[in-house]
Amino acid sequence: xxxxxxxxxxxxxxxxxxxxxxxxxxxxxxxxxxxxxxxxxxxxxxxxxxxxxxxxxxxxxxxxxxxxxxxxxx
Amino acid sequence: xxxxxxxxxxxxxxxxxxxxxxxxxxxxxxxxxxxxxxxxxxxxxxxxxxxxxxxxxxxxxxxxxxxxxxxxxxxxxxxxxxxxxxxxxxxxxxxxxxxxxxxxxxxxxxxxxxxxxxxxxxxxxxxxxxxxxxxxxxxxxxxxxxxxxxxxxxxxxxxxxxxxxxxxxxxxxxxxxxxxxxxxxxxxxxxxxxxxxxxxxxxxxxxxxxxxxxxxxxxxxxxxxxxxxxxxxxxxxxxxxxxxxxxxxxxxxxxxxxxxxxxxxxxxxxxxxxxxxxxxxxxxxxxxxxxxxxxxxxxxxxxxxxxxx
Numbered sequence: 237x238x239x240x241x242x243x244x245x246x247x248x249x250x251x252x253x254x255x256x257x258x259x260x261x262x263x264x265x266x267x268x269x270x271x272x273x274x275x276x277x278x279x280x281x282x283x284x285x286x287x288x289x290x291x292x293x294x295x296x297x298x299x300x301x302x303x304x305x306x307x308x309x310x
Numbered sequence: 311x312x313x314x315x316x317x318x319x320x321x322x323x324x325x326x327x328x329x330x331x332x333x334x335x336x337x338x339x340x341x342x343x344x345x346x347x348x349x350x351x352x353x354x355x356x357x358x359x360x361x362x363x364x365x366x367x368x369x370x371x372x373x374x375x376x377x378x379x380x381x382x383x384x385x386x387x388x389x390x391x392x393x394x395x396x397x398x399x400x401x402x403x404x405x406x407x408x409x410x411x412x413x414x415x416x417x418x419x420x421x422x423x424x425x426x427x428x429x430x431x432x433x434x435x436x437x438x439x440x441x442x443x444x445x446x447x448x449x450x451x452x453x454x455x456x457x458x459x460x461x462x463x464x465x466x467x468x469x470x471x472x473x474x475x476x477x478x479x480x481x482x483x484x485x486x487x488x489x490x491x492x493x494x495x496x497x498x499x500x501x502x503x504x505x506x507x508x509x510x511x512x513x514x515x516x517x518x519x520x521x522x523x524x525x526x527x528x529x530x531x532x533x534x535x536x537x538x539x540x541x542x543x544x545x546x547x548x549x550x551x552x553x554x555x556x557x558x559x560x561x562x563x564x565x566x567x568x569x570x571x572x573x574x575x576x577x578x579x580x581x582x583x584x585x586x587x588x589x590x591x592x593x594x595x596x597x598x599x600x601x602x603x604x605x606x607x608x609x610x611x612x613x614x615x616x617x618x619x
Contacts, residue, residue: 290410
């Protein structure tokens with residue numbers, strides 16, 4: 237009797253593990269997925285945007301250089 | 311005659327105050343940052359020798375903002391299976407860089423033709439806390455690195471916290487113990503190769519010499535000593551021993567800072583002799599010559615370059 241009572245909850249646990257659905261993901265796994273996604277987007281944003289950021293910050297520092305000075309090789 | 315006497319008098323009192331000076335332990339100077347502990351030795355012994363042609367052109371648009379263009383052509387080494395042979399592949403690349411220097415914010419970015427971005431940021435969040443970030447981003451997945459450092463500078467100590475990608479956490483602390491001696495330690499934990507390590511360092515410096523020693527649980531023991539012979543000449547020597555892999559390297563180097571040029575060279579116990587000459591041809595025009603002879607592996611590298619601006 238004790239063994240059948242103890243088997244039932246274990247069976248339920250196994251069933252839910254065997255077929256994972258989005259409802260059963262723990263908060264920790266959601267946080268990991270969200271942080272991975274945001275880190276990937278941040279890496280792409282930095283890769284494309286870091287040099288333009290420096291150029292924008294530099295062109296707005298005083299005395300403001302002209303666009304011509306940025307593009308000319310002299 | 312009368313005006314000869316006062317200078318002699320002051321010289322004597324200066325000498326006396328230096329000898330009688332008592333150490334004020336509550337007013338010690340701030341120590342050198344932990345990662346720059348051996349910076350004088352690095353200047354002589356780890357000069358950046360290169361192979362091939364190097365041309366750097368840097369154009370300042372502003373006092374704070376500048377752009378730089380670099381062309382490098384030469385063989386780059388590829389790690390090979392056997393330690394005796396070195397595989398070199400000739401490459402040529404162009405690198406575009408933008409720099410912004412402000413007293414409170416420094417941004418340096420370098421972008422290569424193959425899409426690799428090298429980014430460095432240094433921001434003063436308060437006048438004691440500095441954030442430094444350093445990243446190498448590539449187009450290939452899983453080959454990018456980034457590291458963030460938070461540095462806190464106290465009155466006679468410095469503490470630093472490092473966070474890197476792939477779960478790397480480190481902390482260093484260095485404290486001035488006397489006006490000349492500073493002691494420090496570091497702890498790090500790397501997530502991917504589940505390793506952790508601890509290390510200690512000490513630095514003793516005077517006007518004429520600097521001696522540092524470092525021990526780490528990764529197995530390295532490094533000691534170096536730099537003697538400043540005069541304003542123009544300094545000599546350095548370095549000893550590194552790894553007690554886990556039983557590697558030993560000792561090197562001796564020199565650094566001559568002359569009016570128009572700077573020569574740095576070193577010779578190694580691995581049979582490597584190298585030298586780097588930077589000559590100032592005229593205002594803003596520097597000529598570089600680099601040579602590195604590895605007699606053990608029979609690998610000889612020569613490079614020349616020009617830096618404009």
